[in-house]
Amino acid sequence: MVYKEISLNNQMSDLSKMVDLIYEIGDEIHLENETIFEIRLASEEVFTNIVNYGYDSSGDQLIHISFEISDNNMHVKFIDEGK
Numbered sequence: 001m002v003y004k005e006i007s008l009n010n011q012m013s014d015l016s017k018m019v020d021l022i023y024e025i026g027d028e029i030h031l032e033n034e035t036i037f038e039i040r041l042a043s044e045e046v047f048t049n050i051v052n053y054g055y056d057s058s059g060d061q062l063i064h065i066s067f068e069i070s071d072n073n074m075h076v077k078f079i080d081e082g083k
Contacts, residue, residue, distance in 0.1 A: 002029055005066040010051045010080070018047055018065060025067055025074075039074060046078050054082025 006021055008014035019040055026036035043065070050063055064079040 002069040003066070005064065007062050007064045008047075010055060010061045010063055010082070012048070012051055014063075015044065015047055015051075018043060021067070025069065029069055039076065043076055046076075050078065050080050050082055054080055056083070 002025065004021060004025060006018060008017055022040050022043060023036060025031075026039070031039075047063065047065075055061055061081055066075075066077045066079075068075045068077075
């Protein structure tokens with residue numbers, strides 16, 4: 001099982017850090033490019049929605065993202081304090 005996590009600020013400028021980690025994991029476990037693209041696209045959508053709609057006030061909040069890979073499954077979990 002591969003387990004990685006990252007904590008990012010709720011700023012669009014941190015999106016690239018998450019994307020880089022997705023590609024790193026994909027390469028590490030030999031995922032097909034199409035699968036990596038689909039994981040990236042879904043994760044970008046969740047991250048963007050949290051940043052754009054999750055908080056009423058400005059200021060940095062943390063978004064915790066974990067990636068758990070076992071067998072042929074990948075679970076991506078987002079934890080934040082937004083609404």
